[in-house]
Amino acid sequence: MSHPQLNERSLQLLKALIERYISDGQPVGSRVLAKDSDLKLSPATIRNVMADLEDMGLIHSPHTSAGRIPTVSGYRLFVDSLLTVKPLELQEIARLQGGLARIEDRGQTLEAASRLLSELSQMAGVVTLPKREMLYLRHIEFLPLSHSRVLVIFVTNEQEVHNKIILTSRLFSPAELQQAANYLNSVYSGRSLAAVRDAVLKELQDDREQMNQLMLDAIRMAQLAFEPEEKKEDFVLSGETNLMGFSELSDRDRLRSLFEAFSQKQGVIHLLDQCMKADGVQIFIGEESGYEAFDHCSLVTSSYSVSDEVVGVLGVIGPTRMAYEKIIPYVDITAKLLSAALNPKSASPS
Amino acid sequence: MSHPQLNERSLQLLKALIERYISDGQPVGSRVLAKDSDLKLSPATIRNVMADLEDMGLIHSPHTSAGRIPTVSGYRLFVDSLLTVKPLELQEIARLQGGLARIEDRGQTLEAASRLLSELSQMAGVVTLPKREMLYLRHIEFLPLSHSRVLVIFVTNEQEVHNKIILTSRLFSPAELQQAANYLNSVYSGRSLAAVRDAVLKELQDDREQMNQLMLDAIRMAQLAFEPEEKKEDFVLSGETNLMGFSELSDRDRLRSLFEAFSQKQGVIHLLDQCMKADGVQIFIGEESGYEAFDHCSLVTSSYSVSDEVVGVLGVIGPTRMAYEKIIPYVDITAKLLSAALNPKSASPS
């Protein structure tokens, strides 16, 4: 067979080439690769193999007389089958844990996680806010504003406060609002917001007969309060400026469209949402993400959870040429630490 | 006198030169200036004047055979004494007003103002969050969390909800917390947070005798809730990416340090705080701001107010070479519109 094929040796060379390129940033030529890899082969042989790899679309050369650099498929094969990740040392983990645990405010915890990611990776770190739906309701409160506007305040998961202004059909007295809140608290407290919403809808459809006016009002307000809001989704980004240092992104237009994507938020959120389904570490390389602004970036993500429910995603954004073997464990451990920090503390015997 | 002096003519030429440079971005030579200005002077004469202006440090040439560009002092003189701002057309104002008025959520209003600034100017817009101190308290509420942690929720100015977790000295029952909140609401509602804090401190010092335990507890909690937090200050930034288009900022390191300043926030906040004292439009040109990252930027700001109290600052950030005569009225009007949008609506006869 003169057809290109992926034998053990070519894979080994591909691996060596990509590792070299990741650490150097320079196209890798046959000569350096010959010295770099353990294989005892001459540059000429390596050239043959490299030609095969190029035919298979795993590497390419930017111009005739330069070495080769990995393509997206090359990176993909690399991270899927060739990569050897180094697990972190326990000592290191303990150190990181210290930075995340025991922060009172939730927003600050997320920010700390994001900053942690960016500092570890020297690239950009991102953490989505927890999906509202997945949080469980702890307490709800209504506060009358002017006219028939009512401020709804609800607390979830011990710490987080959300608020929203709703327009009610008629004017309610403070006492009425208080009663409505009491009712809702007694019935729905402890359930997830998604569950509450479903239950509320069902109540409204099913049996209006046996409900008194108070309950009906309360339910109606709850419906308004918990109707889904697309706009509210958000993420915390840190270390964006680190990305300006990388030559592959320092092109004016690329950098600009990347930062524009960051401030539009919407596209990034959509991309991150996709990562919530899969568990474990997930990777998008270059164009794989489908967002033009991310064409020259890779995204390494992992989801995090509260009470065993996946509620959000965090990750690292950097140039496709990144040290995946380090970034992957970083993202992995940060996701676990963040989950631990957000979870209701286990009962601690004093 | 052969000494350089600032007569009417040289000022007129300086003005023409700066206007030309702002619109073109190219160093301005004697020839173009001769044609540009209304003065009937030969290039040679202009050259003499320009040499004088250079001696006075108002302009300088980047190299021997280029035209002149304004220095910081040149710009300063320009904006202080030479600038002719065009007031906006009423029609234009009405259009802008539409975008800002009638947004329910306060956070969104600030964001809208920031975006408005960046869109009008095609540069970056910034709006500080209102100073907490200046807001008046509308309602306060305590919610027990685990152990002796208490979630304090307080509403200010009709719409804004703040919250904070405090650690109390002992465990309080929900009923006790309710009573404390009732007490505080009855006594302090309607006053500014700063006033509340002062009053609370005074209460604690003055006459412990005639207070019952309940009031004392309430006061203590209020003290914890309202103690000043430096960290909470923040601003809303939009259109940062517009800045990447300007050649004078496209230098990698400059751009990076600028964006780093944006994400550090602290320095920017400090700078903006200084603008709160002066009223009317205020301008920092280049190094005047004292922050290295802003060396090549100008900042045009104005303060905005709620209930006739200055509570925050907004402005535009761009390269020193900006169309001040347009930006100044933009910033001015946006500040006024934002103040109007935030103020308690005047009673509207339906």
Add this chain to the structure above:
DNA sequence: AGTTGGCACTCACATTCCGAGAGTGCTAAT
């Protein structure tokens, strides 16, 4: 058949070298 040395060839990149153009400062004339 796979591997290797040799060799001609191709490019990107840095360096150098003009030439053109813009703009200045100075001086002498008005």
Add this chain to the structure above:
DNA sequence: ATTAGCACTCTCGGAATGTGAGTGCCAACT
């Protein structure tokens, strides 16, 4: 005081050139 004239300086763009890295292919070797 203003201006025309002139020599001079300096940047910028393009062309020419050399260098070095790296390739592809072929023929020879194992």
